[in-house]
Amino acid sequence: MIAVSSFKPFAKSPEVANNQARAFASWLPVFNAIFYMGNPEPRLASPKTIFVPAPNPPSVRLLIQLASLMAAPSCVINADIFLLPRAATVLRTAMRRFQAATSFRLEFDQDMRKARRVDNGLDLFVAHPSVWQRCWPEMPSEFRIGQPAWDSWLNAWLREEYRMAYTDLSNHRIVFHPRHTRTQTALAKPLKP
Numbered sequence: 001m002i003a004v005s006s007f008k009p010f011a012k013s014p015e016v017a018n019n020q021a022r023a024f025a026s027w028l029p030v031f032n033a034i035f036y037m038g039n040p041e042p043r044l045a046s047p048k049t050i051f052v053p054a055p056n057p058p059s060v061r062l063l064i065q066l067a068s069l070m071a072a073p074s075c076v077i078n079a080d081i082f083l084l085p086r087a088a089t090v091l092r093t094a095m096r097r098f099q100a101a102t103s104f105r106l107e108f109d110q111d112m113r114k115a116r117r118v119d120n121g122l123d124l125f126v127a128h129p130s131v132w133q134r135c136w137p138e139m140p141s142e143f144r145i146g147q148p149a150w151d152s153w154l155n156a157w158l159r160e161e162y163r164m165a166y167t168d169l170s171n172h173r174i175v176f177h178p179r180h181t182r183t184q185t186a187l188a189k190p191l192k193p
Contacts, residue, residue: 005037006058033050034046038053070132072129077124082176100126108178
């Protein structure tokens with residue numbers, strides 16, 4: 001299982017940097033490889049990390065094109081999404097049964113047990129390379145992760161194109177999004193799973 005993402009420059013905001021670094025740490029037990037489009041960032045470096053030069057920010061279309069080149073199922077995922085370790089099993093199982101899958105995100109502050117769905121944000125899409133190969137030419141080039149509409153468009157496209165081969169993994173409660181109003185002090189506290 002491979003992750004494909006882009007990230008906001010760490011120097012712009014300590015809160016954003018910490019959210020992305022914490023999300024990355026949660027991905028390490030889930031993914032075999034993590035591809036980030038953008039210049040190398042030391043806090044995201046690991047033996048699993050590959051940085052791919054790209055405009056900042058890259059389009060979602062470009063991320064999907066990269067996912068289409070992979071030899072295994074891959075997730076197009078927002079850089080601040082925190083995954084539970086069991087996401088590895090959930091995603092792999094889904095890819096044995098389906099062509100593509102997504103999950104609504106649950107917003108959390110410090111205690112993930114209190115996380116809840118507060119919007120219709122879909123910050124994780126997983127699919128086989130053949131799905132991404134069909135999708136990327138149709139994805140509008142103006143979409144960027146972290147901006148509205150790209151996830152709604154992709155969800156609608158996958159539902160239309162793959163119907164019964166596309167599934168929603170939201171009931172597994174593996175995808176978490178940090179509340180962005182937290183202070184730097186709150187970010188320093190450990191999460192309660």
